[in-house]
Amino acid sequence: LNLLQAPATSKDGESITVDIHAKYSLESDKVSTIYKAQQNNYESELIKPAFQDAISQSIAQYQASKLLVDRVQISNLIAENLGKSLKQFHINVQEIFLENIEFSESYSSALEKKL
DSSP states (O other), X not given: OOOEEXXXXXXXXXXXXXXXXXXXXXXXXXXXXXXXXXXTOHIIIIIHHHHHHHHHHHHTTSOGXXXXXXXXXXXXXXXXXXXXXXXXXXXXXXXXXXXXXXXOHHHHHHHHHHO
């Protein structure tokens, strides 16, 4: 999956934008089934919505101040949530690459003032 930019909200209500890549594969014996059901739309109709949900669910479990510190755990949680969601469609998540976490301008300004 190419870079996906997804909005999310942290546990403490901060608006976050996450840039993420995923490496996934279709179960080889189910490729024709997936294609028949989704044609070439499986990424836009299955994977991207599942990604949005997994990111939202995962980010919502963390305070904004912990997002950068717990980046690896968040990536793992997103991968786990995404994997559970896509397994029913015979799509296996191999890796998640959390490229960037961008905070709202007001939150970033508040952080800068503290430093």
